[in-house]
Amino acid sequence: MSKSKLLVLLCALAPAFAMAQDTQTDNHTIGITIPSVALVDIEPSASKNITMNFTAPTEAGLPIEAPTPNNTLWLNYSSIKDASNPTRTISVKLNALVTGVDIKVTAAAAAGSGDGTLGTPSASLVLTATDQPIITGIGSAYTGNGANNGHNLTYELEVGSATASYADLEASTTSATVVYTISDN
Template sequence: MKKLIVILVMALMMSAFVMAQDSNTDTQTITVTINEIALLAVTGADASTGETTADAPGVTIAVTQPLLAGAAPIVEVTHLPTYLRYTSLRFAGLTRKVTTEFSMIPAGFSISLAAGAADSSAKGNVGAGGTTLEFVGAMLSGDLVTSIGPGLARTGIELNAGHPLTYTAAIDETALNTLGNDLADGGFLYAVDTVITVTFTLVDES
């Protein structure tokens, strides 16, 4: 019995020694988590600073009287420099695009939106620029920037970074007759305003 106890005690001591024994190498695990990113903003030309991107400048489209009686109305589009900026990180070889949707287009109008190429501030697989979309009647949405990614794509936040956006507009003189019937009476020689919302969305390409 005594021998058995001695053997058990020695076995326990040896197992404790093995478990406690260190060597000249050891390991540690590190878990790397990379989240997919989809972040978009429409801004002015200034560099983005702080925690919130400044709002994009507004766009004004004005239809005014011509210099000469009998001439066509003048259409003027006015807006400060505007840029589309985004950060996108997409996996598995998948790409993204920026879609654009207008809330409405008044009868008699067509509005075109062009997205130029991003400048040297851009990093990674930024989308192709040079797209011009025309919105008229029921045609209210389209793909403005395509082929973003895969992997990382970011336009930068520096001065004039991003895809420059340019708006133009034209009128259909025949369709303006319908517009004249639909708008509320603003009084003789008074202006009537219509507010349009343009929505930009960063989504997966199908």
């Protein structure tokens, strides 16, 4: 067979070979990546530094008055768990203790526009320099962003308790940093 006849034959058969690959069904793959996410935020960010001042008594023989509890801050988080870590916890601690004063924090149940397996808040905590769980059982979830989303935080100051003695108070102006950390269980 000559080269030209062979070329004509191959050109005539090429559409048949191409059509022979088609069937009634076909498929392809879609690659999907879902990243592990563990983010925490205190909102509103513009006013997340709060001031709580004790009030001096106006009558001799009376104690100082604790400030009104502050509930202006919200704890927001986003979490996508992985198979080896089915839940996460948010813990809280102070960078420094204030002598004679207990700083308490309470996280309310999640509220707002979030979705997923939102965590469960613990009871009121007296903050220490050691991490303590404040939200547990967080799965794949998000709380919504900003104030009025997530867990509302209420801070209270107390003296004269089992851990904060009135006798230890000293006149001062001080700051303590509250640190929230989200981690795998």
